[in-house]
Amino acid sequence: MTAELTARVHDAVAGVTDPELRRPLGELDMLRDIAVRDGVAEVGIALTIVGCPAADRIERDVRDAAASVAGVDAVDVRVGVMSPDERKALTEKLRGGRAKREMPFGPDSLTRVIAVTSGKGGVGKSTITANLAVALAARGLRVGLIDADVHGFSIPGLLGLVDTDGLPPAPTRLDDLILPPVAYGVKVISIGMFLRRPGEDAAGAVAWRGPMLHRTVQQFLTDVFFGDLDVLLLDMPPGTGDVAISVGQLLPHADVLVVTTPQAAAAEVAVRSGLVARQTGQRPIGVIENMAAMTLPDGTVLDLFGAGGGDEVARALSDDESSVPLLASVPLSPALRSGGDDGRPVVLSQPDDPAAQAIDAAAAALAIRPRGLAGKPLRLNV
Numbered sequence: 001m002t003a004e005l006t007a008r009v010h011d012a013v014a015g016v017t018d019p020e021l022r023r024p025l026g027e028l029d030m031l032r033d034i035a036v037r038d039g040v041a042e043v044g045i046a047l048t049i050v051g052c053p054a055a056d057r058i059e060r061d062v063r064d065a066a067a068s069v070a071g072v073d074a075v076d077v078r079v080g081v082m083s084p085d086e087r088k089a090l091t092e093k094l095r096g097g098r099a100k101r102e103m104p105f106g107p108d109s110l111t112r113v114i115a116v117t118s119g120k121g122g123v124g125k126s127t128i129t130a131n132l133a134v135a136l137a138a139r140g141l142r143v144g145l146i147d148a149d150v151h152g153f154s155i156p157g158l159l160g161l162v163d164t165d166g167l168p169p170a171p172t173r174l175d176d177l178i179l180p181p182v183a184y185g186v187k188v189i190s191i192g193m194f195l196r197r198p199g200e201d202a203a204g205a206v207a208w209r210g211p212m213l214h215r216t217v218q219q220f221l222t223d224v225f226f227g228d229l230d231v232l233l234l235d236m237p238p239g240t241g242d243v244a245i246s247v248g249q250l251l252p253h254a255d256v257l258v259v260t261t262p263q264a265a266a267a268e269v270a271v272r273s274g275l276v277a278r279q280t281g282q283r284p285i286g287v288i289e290n291m292a293a294m295t296l297p298d299g300t301v302l303d304l305f306g307a308g309g310g311d312e313v314a315r316a317l318s319d320d321e322s323s324v325p326l327l328a329s330v331p332l333s334p335a336l337r338s339g340g341d342d343g344r345p346v347v348l349s350q351p352d353d354p355a356a357q358a359i360d361a362a363a364a365a366l367a368i369r370p371r372g373l374a375g376k377p378l379r380l381n382v
Helices: 002-014 055-067 084-094 125-138 210-223 242-250 264-279 309-317 334-342 354-367
Strands: 031-037 040-047 074-081 112-117 143-147 172-174 177-179 186-190 231-235 255-260 283-292 326-331
Touching: 002 031, 002 040, 002 055, 040 055, 055 074, 084 172, 112 125, 112 264, 125 143, 125 186, 125 231, 125 255, 125 283, 125 334, 125 354, 143 210, 210 242, 242 264, 255 264, 255 309, 264 283, 264 309, 283 309, 283 354, 309 326, 326 354, 334 354
Parallel strands: 040 074, 112 231, 112 255, 143 186, 143 231, 255 283, 283 326
Antiparallel strands: 031 040, 172 177
16 A cells, blocks of 8 residues: 555656746656655655755645645655756756757757847837737747847846846756746746846846857757747847848748838838848748727727838738738737736736737737648658
8 A cells, every 4th residue: 555655646746847847857857765654755856956946836846746645644855956967867858868959940840930020129029029929828839939139138028037126037057958937838038137247236238249149049049948849939139130140040941020010111121121031041921010000999090100011011021932911910009018018918918908919819820830740851760
């Protein structure tokens, strides 16, 4: 009976998910000795690193899992830390058995990569990207988000990934792997998470040129452990500068989503960002028009930035081989703005808001296309 009870406790604890790695503890080899004596379950676990930020949650979840087993009256959780050799084995397992680092989002990857770009700043591209990522995750997709707007990073704040000082938290490092924080089901990485210095109450500014920017994007794609993703979004900096060129070189197979406003001046430069992406081999898949006309409480329509910009960008990017659709026209919305300021995406906090509904419709259109094996080389062990 004792052996059977111990086995049930082991199975319950093995199913507890590490909140950072998003895998069961049993699969991650984080379990140690487990025994049940006189109704007391003694459970040993090994955390990945000293000072693991998820330690309290893991210990609580392990305790709850063991206590849920019939016949267990009390739980004693003993927490240790993995040895260097155990961590090395874990990082190799997370990389699929590969000892060296390599970029997992190549042409044979099943993850759909979408770069969200715009011709100029100030069109709400990052706000749209953050809400789009959350909307996709809410539909059950596994979503990652890279804040590639290195000079103007804002994704952590838009998703509420800030501490009491309003600064992004530093991600956990597992040897040479970086574990991205998770917000609203989205795994997120941003340069803002690496800029805080001891004793300072503000994140530093980035004044880097091309080589450093390229290295940063490359490291995000290689060293950050996103796991198995359905969709990876990149919040691109506005324009067609160094980061756009780097992403074109590193991810030439990526899809591109162009964000503009209805204003003709914004639409004209938005077209350029789509054309440059196409020159690198990337494929424009759609346009989102932000800050479109809003309907006031008295029924008056306010088109502060004009009309037609989104349709114009979609027409300009369409060609004989493919039609680029206008996926959504997102109206001006106080709720969208305040949600960004508060770190509470409007698609979840106020799903009935017209802006939230428009973004969710765009997410629905993107989610229709599943990951597939067509054209992908299969790695078979014979």
